[in-house]
Amino acid sequence: MADGTMVEAVRPTYLDRKGFLSWALTLDHKRLGIMYLVTIMVFFLFAGIMGMLVRLELLTPGKTVMGPDTYNQIFTIHGAVMIFIVIVPGISATFGNFLIPLMIGARDVIFPRLNLFSYWIYVGGALIALVSLLHPIDTGWTFYTPYSIRTGTSVIPITFGVFVMGFSSILTGLNFIVTIHKLRAPGMNWHRMPLFIWAAYSTAVIQVLATPVIAITLLLLIAERVFGIGFFDPAKGGDPILFQHFFWFYSHPVVYIMILPAFGVISEIIPVFSRKPIFGYKAIAYSSIAIALIGFLVWGHHLFVSGMAGWVAKVFSFLTFLVAIPTAIKVWNWLATMYRGSIDLKTPMLYALGFLFLFTIAGLTGLFLGTLAINVHLHDTYFVVAHFHYTMMGGTIMMLFAAMHFWFPKMIGKMYGEAVAKIAFALIFIGFNLTFIPQFIMGMEGMPRRYYDYLPQYHYQHVLSSIGALVLGVGILVMLINLIYCIFKGEKAPSNPFGSKSWEWQTTSPPPTENFEEIPQVTDWTYGYGKKN
Amino acid sequence: MNWLPEAASSIAGRVDNVIWFVTIISLVFFVFITALLVVFAIKYRRRSEDDETPYQVSHHTLEVVWTIIPSILVMVIFVYGFVVFEDLRTPPKDAMEINVTGKQWLWQFHYDNGKSTINELFVPEGRPVKLVMTSDDVLHSFFVPEFRVKQDLVPGMYTYLWFKAIKKGEFNIFCAEYCGTNHSGMLGKVKVLSPADFEKWKTSKEELIAGANLVEAGAELYTKRACIGCHSIDGSPMVGPTFKGIFGRQETLADGQEITVDENYLRKSIYEPQAQVVKGYQPIMPSFKGIISDNEVSALIAYMKSLK
Ligand SMILES: [Cu+2]
Ligand SMILES: [Cu+2]
Numbered sequence: 146m147a148d149g150t151m152v153e154a155v156r157p158t159y160l161d162r163k164g165f166l167s168w169a170l171t172l173d174h175k176r177l178g179i180m181y182l183v184t185i186m187v188f189f190l191f192a193g194i195m196g197m198l199v200r201l202e203l204l205t206p207g208k209t210v211m212g213p214d215t216y217n218q219i220f221t222i223h224g225a226v227m228i229f230i231v232i233v234p235g236i237s238a239t240f241g242n243f244l245i246p247l248m249i250g251a252r253d254v255i256f257p258r259l260n261l262f263s264y265w266i267y268v269g270g271a272l273i274a275l276v277s278l279l280h281p282i283d284t285g286w287t288f289y290t291p292y293s294i295r296t297g298t299s300v301i302p303i304t305f306g307v308f309v310m311g312f313s314s315i316l317t318g319l320n321f322i323v324t325i326h327k328l329r330a331p332g333m334n335w336h337r338m339p340l341f342i343w344a345a346y347s348t349a350v351i352q353v354l355a356t357p358v359i360a361i362t363l364l365l366l367i368a369e370r371v372f373g374i375g376f377f378d379p380a381k382g383g384d385p386i387l388f389q390h391f392f393w394f395y396s397h398p399v400v401y402i403m404i405l406p407a408f409g410v411i412s413e414i415i416p417v418f419s420r421k422p423i424f425g426y427k428a429i430a431y432s433s434i435a436i437a438l439i440g441f442l443v444w445g446h447h448l449f450v451s452g453m454a455g456w457v458a459k460v461f462s463f464l465t466f467l468v469a470i471p472t473a474i475k476v477w478n479w480l481a482t483m484y485r486g487s488i489d490l491k492t493p494m495l496y497a498l499g500f501l502f503l504f505t506i507a508g509l510t511g512l513f514l515g516t517l518a519i520n521v522h523l524h525d526t527y528f529v530v531a532h533f534h535y536t537m538m539g540g541t542i543m544m545l546f547a548a549m550h551f552w553f554p555k556m557i558g559k560m561y562g563e564a565v566a567k568i569a570f571a572l573i574f575i576g577f578n579l580t581f582i583p584q585f586i587m588g589m590e591g592m593p594r595r596y597y598d599y600l601p602q603y604h605y606q607h608v609l610s611s612i613g614a615l616v617l618g619v620g621i622l623v624m625l626i627n628l629i630y631c632i633f634k635g636e637k638a639p640s641n642p643f644g645s646k647s648w649e650w651q652t653t654s655p656p657p658t659e660n661f662e663e664i665p666q667v668t669d670w671t672y673g674y675g676k677k678n
Numbered sequence: 679m680n681w682l683p684e685a686a687s688s689i690a691g692r693v694d695n696v697i698w699f700v701t702i703i704s705l706v707f708f709v710f711i712t713a714l715l716v717v718f719a720i721k722y723r724r725r726s727e728d729d730e731t732p733y734q735v736s737h738h739t740l741e742v743v744w745t746i747i748p749s750i751l752v753m754v755i756f757v758y759g760f761v762v763f764e765d766l767r768t769p770p771k772d773a774m775e776i777n778v779t780g781k782q783w784l785w786q787f788h789y790d791n792g793k794s795t796i797n798e799l800f801v802p803e804g805r806p807v808k809l810v811m812t813s814d815d816v817l818h819s820f821f822v823p824e825f826r827v828k829q830d831l832v833p834g835m836y837t838y839l840w841f842k843a844i845k846k847g848e849f850n851i852f853c854a855e856y857c858g859t860n861h862s863g864m865l866g867k868v869k870v871l872s873p874a875d876f877e878k879w880k881t882s883k884e885e886l887i888a889g890a891n892l893v894e895a896g897a898e899l900y901t902k903r904a905c906i907g908c909h910s911i912d913g914s915p916m917v918g919p920t921f922k923g924i925f926g927r928q929e930t931l932a933d934g935q936e937i938t939v940d941e942n943y944l945r946k947s948i949y950e951p952q953a954q955v956v957k958g959y960q961p962i963m964p965s966f967k968g969i970i971s972d973n974e975v976s977a978l979i980a981y982m983k984s985l986k
Contacts, residue, residue, distance in 0.1 A: 213859050213860060213862070214859055217856075217858070217859065217861075283858070283859075284856075285856050289817060289855075289856070291815075291816050291817070291833060292816040292817065292856070292857065292858060295815070295816065296858070297960075379832075379833045379834025379835070380833070380834070384834075385817060385832055385833065385834075386832065386835075419722070419731070420724075420729065420731045421731050421732070421733075421734070422733055422734070422735045423735075424734065424735060424736065424737075425735075425736055425741060426735065426736075428741065450819065450828050450829050450830055451830045451832070452829070452830055452832050452835060452837040455763075455764070455767055458760075458763070459760050459763075462756060462759065462760060463756055466752040466753065466755070466756045467752075469748075469752055470745065470748055470749050470752065473744075473748045474741075474744065474745055474748075476711065477741075477744045480711070480714050480715070480718070481737070481740070483715075483718040483719075483722065484718060484722070484734075485722060485731060485732055485734070486718075486722050486731050487722065487723075487724045487725070487729035487730075487731050488718065488719055488722045488723050488724055489723075489724040490719065490723065498715055498719060501711070501715055502711075502712060502715060505707070505708060505711045505712070506708065509704035509707060509708055510704070512700055512703070512704060512752070512755060513697070513700050513701075513704075515755075515756075515759075516696060516700060516755055516756070516758070516759030517759045517760045517762075517763035518692075518693050518696045518758075518759045518760070518761075518762035518763040518766060519693065519696055519697055519700065519759060520759075521693075521763070521766060521826065521827060521828050522693060522697075522823070522826045522827075522828065524828055524854070525819060525821070525828070525854040525855060526854070586681065589681055589682060589683075589697075590682075590683050590823065591683055591821070591823025591824075591850070591852065593821060593852045593853070593854040593862075594854075594856075595856040595861060595862075596861065596862035597861070597862045598862040598863060599862065600850070672735075673733070674731060674733070675730075675731040675732050675733035675734070676730055676731065676732065676733055677733040
C-alpha cells in the first residue's frame with residue numbers, strides 16, 4: 146500500500162454522516178465549527194448588503210433611494226449584526242471550535258454537549274435579535290441613552306437577543322479555557338502550544354470576564370424601557386453617561402475578542418508560508434495576555450468629549466497608548482519571521498500580507514484617536530468609521546478569509562482554486578482601500594458619522610467610497626463562489642498540502658471523527674522550520 | 679490635498695501641529711513597514727521546494743530596540759496631546775459666556791442680554807467665548823471643524839467648550855452625536871463678526887428685516903428660524919407636514935379632531951406645538967415661545983399663506 150491516497154479514500158471522515166440531524170445534534174467540534182462558519186457567513190452577507198445600501202444612499206447628498214429613518218435603521222442593522230452576530234463570535238467560534246482540539250492533540254473539546262448547546266443559544270439569540278427587523282431599531286449599534294429609551298423602534302428584541310448571545314459567548318469561552326488546560330496532548334506544555342491557541346485562550350478569558358457586563362447593562366436598558374425605572378434617562382433621574390461607561394467597559398475589550406484570534410491566525414500562516422519558525426514566540430504569546438488585561442482599562446477613550454473630567458481623560462489616553470505597544474511588537478515579530486524566509490505567495494499568505502498592510506494603517510490611525518488634542522476634532526467623524534473598519538474588516542475579516550482558505554483543505558478535503566482566489570483577494574484589497582481611505586480624508590475634514598445627508602464639499606469622497614464598496618462586494622462574492630464551487634469540484638487535497646508542522650495537519654484531510662488515530666506524543670513546538678545550526 | 683480644514687480659532691493651529699507631528703511619525707512607520715513587506719515578499723520569494731531557511735527564533739538587541747523606540751514615541755505623542763488638550767479644555771477667565779441648548783434638531787443660543795438665536799451663533803473675532811451647553815432631549819454634540827472643538831450636550835447636565843475665533847467669516851456647526859431622524863440636518867453657522875459689528879448686532883433690537891414686506895420677511899425667517907429643517911415648501915413630506923398649501927387645509931389631529939388651518943391654529947402650532955399634533959406625525963416640534971416674536975409669527979403666517 147505505497148499509494149497514500151488510496152488509504153485516505155477509504156478512511157472514515159467526520160463529514161461522512163449525512164442528514165440534517167447528524168449536523169443539528171452533532172457533538173463534534175469540527176462540525177460545530179463548520180456550522181458556526183456557515184451561519185456567520187450568512188449573517189455576514191446580510192449585514193454586508195446593509196452596508197452596501199448605506200453606501201448606495203450616500204452616493205449623492207440628500208435622498209438617493211431611501212428616507213432618513215430607513216437610512217438610520219439600515220446603518221444600525223449593519224453595525225449591530227456585524228458586531229454582535231458576526232465578528233464577536235467570528236474567528237473564535239468558527240476556527241476556534243474546529244482547530245483547538247486538533248491543534249492541542251485532543252479528540253474534542255472538554256464539554257461537547259455544552260458546545261452544541263452554545264451553538265443553539267447563539268442561533269436563538271440571533272433569531273430573537275432579528276425579530277426587531279419587523280420595526281428595525283434606529284439607535285446605532287451603540288444603543289446610546291436616552292435616545293434608545295425614547296425611540297419608538299424595537300430596541301428590546303435586539304438588545305435581548307444580544308443578551309442571549311452573550312451566554313453563548315461565555316459558555317464557549319469557558320469550554321475553551323478548560324479544554325486548553327485539561328486536554329493538551331502529553332508533552333504539549335504551554336510553550337509548545339501553537340500561537341493560535343494562546344490567542345484563543347486570551348480571547349476566551351475576555352469573553353468570560355467582559356460579557357456579563359454588557360448583559361447586565363442591556364437588562365437595565367430593557368428594564369428602563371419596560372418599567373420606566375430611571376437608570377439612564379435624566380428625565381427619570383438617571384445618568385446617560387453611565388450607560389456609555391457600562392457599554393464601553395464591555396465593548397472595548399470586545400475589540401480584542403475580535404482581533405486576538407486574527408493575530409492567532411496570522412501567527413500560524415506566516416511561518417508555514419515563509420518556512421521559518423515564528424519569531425519571538427513568547428513575546429507574541431504574552432503580549433496577547435497583556436493586551437487582554439490592559440484592554441479592560443481603556444474603555445474611557447470613547448468618552449473624551451462626552452463630558453468626563455480632564456484628569457480621567459488623561460489616564461485613559463495614557464493606558465490607550467500603553468496597549469498600542471504590545472500590538473506594535475507583534476507586527477515586528479511577523480515581519481521578522483518573513484526575513485530570510487522562503488516565501489510562498491499562496492492565497493492565505495497574500496491575505497496575511499494584506500492584513501499587515503491594513504492593520505498597520507489601523508494601528509497608526511489609532512494613534513491619532515488616542516491623542517487627546519486630536520481626538521476632540523476626530524471623534525464621531527468618518528475618521529473613526531474608517532479606523533474601526535481597518536481594524537475589524539482589514540484585521541479580523543481579512544484573517545477570517547485567510548483562515549477559510551488556509552484550512553479549507555483540512556476542513557473539506559479538497560483544494561480551493563488558487564487562481565480565482567487570488568483575483569478575489571486583489572478585488573477585496575483594492576475595494577477595501579478605495580472604500581475607506583476617502584473616509585479618513587473626509588473625517589479629517591470634519592464629516593460627522595451617521596449622517597444621512599451631507600454638504601456638497603464631501604461629495605467626491607463619498608462617490609469614491611461607494612465605488613470602492615462595490616468592488617469590495619464583488620470581490621467577496623467571487624471569493625465565496627470559488628470556495629463553494631471547490632467544496633464540490635475541488636481537487637482532492639493531501640493531508641498536509643502546505644507543509645505545516647502543526648498537529649491539525651498531521652492527521653488526514655478531512656480528519657476522522659476522533660481526530661487522531663492515536664493521541665500524538667509532543668516533543669517539540671510546532672514551528673520547527675528551517676535549518677538549525 | 680487639504681488634509682485639514684482651515685484653522686479659524688486660536689487653538690486650531692496648535693492642534694494642527696499635533697496632527698502633523700503624528701502624521702509624520704505615522705508616515706515614517708507606514709512607509710517603512712510597507713517597504714519591508716514588499717521587499718521581503720520579492721527578495722525572499724520561494725524559488726524551489728528545498729530553499730534553505732535559517733532557524734532563527736529571537737534576537738535580543740533587536741527586540742529591545744523595537745520595543746523601546748515605539749514606547750518612547752507613543753509617550754511623547756501622549757504628552758504632547760494632553761498638553762494641548764489641557765489648553766483646549768481650559769477657558770480663559772475673561773471668556774464671554776453664551777448658553778446653548780440642543781434639541782432635536784436645532785441649536786438655540788442665548789446671550790446674557792436676553793437675545794437669542796436659532797442655528798446662528800454670532801461671536802466677536804479675537805475674544806474668547808465659552809459655551810455653556812445642555813440638551814432638551816437626547817445627546818447632541820457641538821462640532822465646528824474649523825475651530826477643532828467638539829463637545830457633547832447631555833440632557834440634565836451642563837457641559838462646556840471654549841474657543842477664540844481668529845478669522846471673520848462663517849463656519850459650519852455640525853451635530854456630531856447621533857440624535858435621530860434629522861441628525862444630519864442639525865446644522866448651524868458660527869458667524870464671526872468684528873468686535874464693533876458684534877456689539878452693534880448684540881444691542882440692536884433685531885426685528886423684521888428692514889424694508890422687506892411681510893411675505894419676504896417670513897421667507898427669510900423660514901430659513902433663519904430653522905423651520906426649513908423639518909418643513910418643506912414644495913409639497914414633499916419631511917419630519918413635519920409641508921407648508922405648501924397649508925393655509926385653509928383640512929387637517930386631522932392625533933386625537934381625531936378635524937380642523938381647518940387658520941391664523942390662530944398656525945400661531946398656536948408655533949408657540950404650543952404639542953397642544954395640537956397633526957395625525958401621522960411625531961410630537962417633536964420644539965416650542966418657539968420666547969424665541970419668535972409676535973411680529974415674526976405674523977410674517978411667518980403671511981409667508982405660509984403665500985405658499986399656495
Ligand atoms: Cu475602545
Ligand atoms: Cu445629532
